[in-house]
Amino acid sequence: MSPYDPSAFPPFAVTVDLVVLTVRRHALCALVVRRGEPPFQGRWALPGGFVRGDEDLSAAAARELAEETGLCAHDPASPGSANGAHLEQLATYGDPKRDPRMRVVSVAHLVLAPDLPAPRAGGDANSARWAPVEELLARDTAFAREDEQEAPLAFDHAVILADGVERARSKIEYSSLATAFCPPEFTVGELRRVYEAVWGVALDPRNFHRKVTGTPGFLVPAGGTTTRQGGRPAQLFRAGGATILNPPMLRPEV
């Protein structure tokens, strides 16, 4: 049996699905789109689509991201343009029955973006929204056996979303990834509120300040101050070159 023989292997459809996270109104939110076709018609789902025949996986993810949000992805592996959100591969989901139509293997990607204007989904603003993660995942469990319409996300997207959220939660512990949720210039307090929203905990502002300003390369002063959060003016920072945090930021144990 030659490896060139097309009958030697079954054909698969390959897609990318996106877990796009942001922090809005002190809550961790994910981008979801409403499905216009069966299966799961009218239900919310993660954005995504087919990988093209000549396209790399990360390129497909970046393309879908641009199509759905207008965001410009910044894959650390292939340093792209600025203004970019963080993009990384998350995991691959290939259960034979995950799509009732055919055999689909989906390579999920994780995107972390600063707070943005309302999303657009191919120009249709009604069919895309930022939803609090807590709501999406709680609905998954609590409403599962009640109302089919209020049930989980389409396909296995609740699992993918949960995996993406968990990845984000652990990765901001030991990396500077939390700055991907912030605008280019931000204050220490704004960065702290990112951690608090993603982890769902309260952090001591004084110790947090010492920690992040005392880690070399994490933050660099941007030269100005702002009072947009009220109170005493706060120094503005940009993300520094450091990508890993050692020692890590400690997450309080609930």
Add this chain to the structure above:
Amino acid sequence: MSPYDPSAFPPFAVTVDLVVLTVRRHALCALVVRRGEPPFQGRWALPGGFVRGDEDLSAAAARELAEETGLCAHDPASPGSANGAHLEQLATYGDPKRDPRMRVVSVAHLVLAPDLPAPRAGGDANSARWAPVEELLARDTAFAREDEQEAPLAFDHAVILADGVERARSKIEYSSLATAFCPPEFTVGELRRVYEAVWGVALDPRNFHRKVTGTPGFLVPAGGTTTRQGGRPAQLFRAGGATILNPPMLRPEV
């Protein structure tokens, strides 16, 4: 354009590749097989194969593992049989040109196994071996532009291997995964030598002992002692129920 239309998406071949790691003679080793066919005929490659049409990704990885090594995989997600090696999904590689024959997306998996008798590759012992990862990855860079025959692993397998090794190196920091490299019963010294081999560093035996025995749930006494390492008899342990280590094991910085 209906999603049911087969012409709406290009067909892909989907494979699993395995990064199977073990510790032999105080060195971290990976399982490689010799390719019998072009492309890369005669070169070493990671074991792997096509995913079947009705098969889950982790099931395909476990099947390939059994076929190549006789190992029984123990996927934490789907608790299987005992005697099992640790198996987890690593990452997915889908560059359009990674296989010159056709469009292949490979879902790489990471396997951690205790030291084993010489591997068998479909009964052919000559075509499979444990190779020190240092050698496999050094050859990748040092010999790349000299002798084509001594060049890197086939396809993009050097990258996949490097990613798998990096995953293993970081994961033993904050999890009890290092015990997957040990036989069912092992001593603290044997576990320490696993860490030393994977990280390529020397650890203080006294502090290591205190650390692992002082972490609740990491190790449970198995009730006996052994002198197989020489010196004073050492207590035997089994892996405890704890899977995450908090605080983590600290890796000395080079």
Add this chain to the structure above:
DNA sequence: TCAAAAGTGTTGGGGTTACACCCATGG
């Protein structure tokens, strides 16, 4: 003046490092 947020100083405790020291076996 007061509330709110930004910062700094200080103290106590847990965990790690480095190393002195003892224990138990095989050769």
Add this chain to the structure above:
DNA sequence: CCATGGGTGTAACCCCAACACTTTTGA
């Protein structure tokens, strides 16, 4: 007896949690 690895004790040190306290703005 001595080399080898196993295991305990201890002091210095680093980092973090907790919290008192000062600074600087807007309302």
